[in-house]
Amino acid sequence: MKMTNMSMTSWGNYPVINSQSLKFSTLTQLKDTISTHSDLIPRGNGRSYGDSALSKNVVQVNPHDLFLDFDVDNGLLHVQAGVLLADIIKVFVPRGWFLNVTPGTKLVTVGGAIASDVHGKNHHIVGCFSECVEFFNLMLPSGDTVKCSSVENTELFRATCGGMGLTGIILDAKISLKSIQSKYINQTTIKTLNLKDTFSAFEEHKNAPYSVAWIDCLASAKNLGRCLLTIGEFCTDGQLDYQPKAKINVPFNLPSFLLNQLSVKIFNWCYYRKVSQRISQQKVGIDTFFFPLDAIGNWNRIYGKKGFTQYQIILPKETSEAGLTEILQTIADSGKGPFLAVLKLFGKANDNYLSFPIEGYSLALDFKIEDSLFKLLDVLDDIVLEYGGRVYLAKDVRVSQAVFEQSYPQLSTFKALRSRYKMQQKFNSLQSKRIGL
Numbered sequence: 001m002k003m004t005n006m007s008m009t010s011w012g013n014y015p016v017i018n019s020q021s022l023k024f025s026t027l028t029q030l031k032d033t034i035s036t037h038s039d040l041i042p043r044g045n046g047r048s049y050g051d052s053a054l055s056k057n058v059v060q061v062n063p064h065d066l067f068l069d070f071d072v073d074n075g076l077l078h079v080q081a082g083v084l085l086a087d088i089i090k091v092f093v094p095r096g097w098f099l100n101v102t103p104g105t106k107l108v109t110v111g112g113a114i115a116s117d118v119h120g121k122n123h124h125i126v127g128c129f130s131e132c133v134e135f136f137n138l139m140l141p142s143g144d145t146v147k148c149s150s151v152e153n154t155e156l157f158r159a160t161c162g163g164m165g166l167t168g169i170i171l172d173a174k175i176s177l178k179s180i181q182s183k184y185i186n187q188t189t190i191k192t193l194n195l196k197d198t199f200s201a202f203e204e205h206k207n208a209p210y211s212v213a214w215i216d217c218l219a220s221a222k223n224l225g226r227c228l229l230t231i232g233e234f235c236t237d238g239q240l241d242y243q244p245k246a247k248i249n250v251p252f253n254l255p256s257f258l259l260n261q262l263s264v265k266i267f268n269w270c271y272y273r274k275v276s277q278r279i280s281q282q283k284v285g286i287d288t289f290f291f292p293l294d295a296i297g298n299w300n301r302i303y304g305k306k307g308f309t310q311y312q313i314i315l316p317k318e319t320s321e322a323g324l325t326e327i328l329q330t331i332a333d334s335g336k337g338p339f340l341a342v343l344k345l346f347g348k349a350n351d352n353y354l355s356f357p358i359e360g361y362s363l364a365l366d367f368k369i370e371d372s373l374f375k376l377l378d379v380l381d382d383i384v385l386e387y388g389g390r391v392y393l394a395k396d397v398r399v400s401q402a403v404f405e406q407s408y409p410q411l412s413t414f415k416a417l418r419s420r421y422k423m424q425q426k427f428n429s430l431q432s433k434r435i436g437l
């Protein structure tokens with residue numbers, strides 16, 4: 001076991017803490033580490049935004065990145081938990097396979113994708129990442145390893161998918177891939193005029209395999225909620241010679257004053273006008289469609305040294321329009337424009353205890369960390385609760401225990417399981433302590 005004291009943070013670059021980084025080579029070493037430490041948290045590639053992968057002791061799973069087996073007849077891939085989705089895409093797209101569910105970055109590990117039960121642009125059709133997990137092996141606080149699936153050790157499966165690393169360490173997983181005939185996607189962009197128009201466009205295209213909208217968060221009054229809605233489906237042209245797109249890099253933290261109300265306004269103004277007609281069509285590659293932000297390495301540095309946070313919430317379908325109107329209006333009135341605002345349509349919730357999705361609409365907003373931001377987010381939390389919604393833990397760094405407890409109804413089942421397996425004695429993160437898990 002290699003132990004190193006180091007300063008550690010996640011994608012939002014906030015907070016930065018001193019932790020002990022623990023690297024294991026064998027399962028016996030991992031078992032010993034669990035038995036001799038407390039306040040452990042597993043970590044994948046640190047692409048969660050907040051403090052869910054931060055603790056006094058951090059177990060690094062990402063060096064464990066072997067492909068173990070592939071069943072070509074059924075598209076079933078068995079990998080170690082540290083394998084990046086980027087590696088799966090690189091190897092399997094040329095063979096005609098893609099991920100069933102992928103978040104907006106491919107730089108996450110399979111373990112991290114399970115622990116956050118991540119969603120993609122197709123949640124309304126296929127659900128969360130756990131829907132494509134055949135099974136995983138989990139090391140428990142006792143050091144025992146158990147195989148978990150939707151039919152075997154079901155409670156552990158339900159608690160671990162979306163359980164933010166608080167049930168143990170996912171060692172490996174078998175996931176199903178989706179057959180594709182092209183590395184290209186037919187993309188259609190629809191330019192809407194206001195929130196009502198945005199919801200109508202989403203509903204009109206609710207059967208599109210993929211959909212996501214960029215919202216002009218600084219638009220107000222009659223333009224409030226206008227967006228560019230992008231929908232897409234894989235082409236069938238047989239072109240599979242995929243190469244990952246080269247990326248440019250932000251070499252250091254930019255001065256945070258560069259991102260101010262004016263620059264955010266200019267960006268939003270230009271972005272909305274990049275499309276001139278109501279509907280436009282393009283054929284684009286996998287990286288452009290699914291992972292546009294990955295094209296710029298370390299883009300999180302544009303927010304400066306103090307970092308940033310993403311506030312992602314979801315509201316039930318029936319309250320989405322009223323709730324999002326109030327949220328967008330509150331943000332517009334606050335003068336704290338988020339740099340990026342993304343809206344997605346979600347399908348039905350699954351049975352996992354802490355998975356984020358419910359059927360409705362989710363809004364994700366990137367804000368730089370600055371004085372009084374958290375006060376604004378507290379106000380938004382109240383609106384979210386009033387409309388029956390919740391905050392996504394994979395992005396969160398500040399939600400209160402009270403708000404969290406009111407919005408995750410299966411919390412008591414999760415906590416009871418944590419007690420039964422003595423998980424609190426071993427696995428905790430800054431986040432789990434803050435929200436009373």
Ligand SMILES: Cc1cc2nc3c(=O)[nH]c(=O)nc-3n(C[C@H](O)[C@H](O)[C@H](O)COP(=O)(O)OP(=O)(O)OC[C@H]3O[C@@H](n4cnc5c(N)ncnc54)[C@H](O)[C@@H]3O)c2cc1C
Nearest residue numbers: 044045046047048103104109111112115118119164165170
């Ligand atoms: C640009 C960008 C876009 C994103 N888009 C989306 C999106 O569209 N949809 C979405 O759902 N998410 C999205 N995310 C969030 C991201 O997908 C999740 O935070 C994901 O969990 C990160 O995986 P990771 O491997 O980096 O895990 P980490 O950030 O290292 O850890 C995340 C959580 O997983 C736990 N964990 C990690 N590995 C293991 C393991 N082996 N065993 C047990 N627990 C483990 C950690 O303890 C922690 O609680 C995005 C993030 C970025 C930076």
